Amino acid sequence: MTLRDQHVLITGGSSGIGLELGRQAAAAGARVSLIARDPAKLAAARAAIRASAPDAAEVVTVSADVALETEILSALQAAEKIHGPVDVLITSAGIARPGYFEDVPVSVFERTMAVNFFGTLYPVKAVVPAMRQRGRGAVVLISSGAGLVGLFGYTPYAPSKFALRGLAEALRAELKSTGVNVTIVYPPDTDTPQLAEENLTKPVETKALTAGGGLWTAEAVARITLAAVQRGRFTVTPGFQLTALAWLQSVFAPVLHWNFDRIARKARRNAAGGQ
Template sequence: MIRHAIITGGSSGIGKATAKLLAKAGANLTIIARTQTKLEIAKAEIETCRVDSNHQLIALSADVADRVQVQKVVADAIAQLGPPDLLITSAGTAHPGRFQDLPLEVFERAMAINYFGSLYTLKAVLPSMEQQGKGHIVLISSGAGLIGLYGYTAYSPSKFALRGLAESLRGELKSSGVKLSIVYPPDTDTPQLAQENKTKPLATQRMTAIAKTWPAEAVAQTIVDGVRRSSFEITPDLEMSLLVRLHSLLAPVVNWRFDRIAASAHLQNHDD
């Protein structure tokens, strides 16, 4: 039974869908994101999922790329609802485009939000979990954190970095009683994906069109199930599970296929 879950990016997409499932399961919740209006709308939506109105839900505004704001907001959440037993770092951003066309700010922002935003939150929450001798941290990476994809030169490294963090921290946390999971969602129907689709190069559009797009609710269910099973790697489908186990072996095959798609897109001259 989860008593208090903190979810960054809990006002939208995968984070909000996971918050709803946890609300149904009776958890007290803190959702964190930047935009106050989106937070308020999400809060009202998540509240309708509660089984018991005594369960509390607070919505706090902070930019996870700002470590001072993160420290403050986590302290605030702990003061109001007690130490969390679950942290999900779902706040994220993606801006695809061809490497030469992306300004440096896009690369910096991807690392600041996706990697450092998760790291700051983890650092802020971990002492309270270690003090209790229990807790569970869930980092949201991506299929693009397993294999580099055309058009994702800013996003992929930030999600690879999360994988490096999870794989190296996992062992360190073992003796503390705090569990760690990393999620590799496939394309998921959320506002982020809609935004990504606006700037994807044609080659990327064709590569990602091969894969099925998942509903956020289904990805959220996989996350909740993975937490219950204490899985280290959480993947909603067979493709992601295969990539997790075999990414180095599969990379040449995937690259061969995607290089052909990119070549055909370039021939059409849409991309250059």
């Protein structure tokens, strides 16, 4: 599929990876809608997209909390009123609050699941029937490397991103041969406001574990994602490390766990020694 003249709706489109996806989709000729909560960030995102793609169609922005089904449904309706039925849904809205399991209150687990999983499910559930009826469309879920392997410090986040993998795999099977394509993206550490906020509460072990993966730009993650969506690919794993992990995770899980434990132990020892 091509993005030209398609209605591409992005949740979490006011910042980071979502904003970059919106910018690149608009530059490719798509009609872009962005959903997020903060109206000021949405207005700034619209201005940034319009500045980088002045010939693109108007960027529609709607403020909604994806964790609230009624809000996200009205937001979708508002966007579809202007840009028509959603052709490509990208669910990028997400939160991450890393920390030691015992220090993180249950409310954080609940909120993370509400935003990352249910905040993805609601819009997907809303757009798939119409896509199916039209016999075309694409649903793109933004998971995480932490959706492939459970990392130290991510006990609230990893399950919410694993849940997206389960949803994507089951949905892909059901939508096969309907013309509606499903894609799931597992981004590595990407330089965005979310990552900066995560770094404030990341345990030292988590920092050590993620240090070796390098830092991606939102521009590169978005570019790889949109290329994969246009080719109808199911799994998107930017970079060699996550590609190898996606292929080999279950086979090498015991070795991976041994290595992760070793890095975490060393980081803890260094942190204790450094105090």
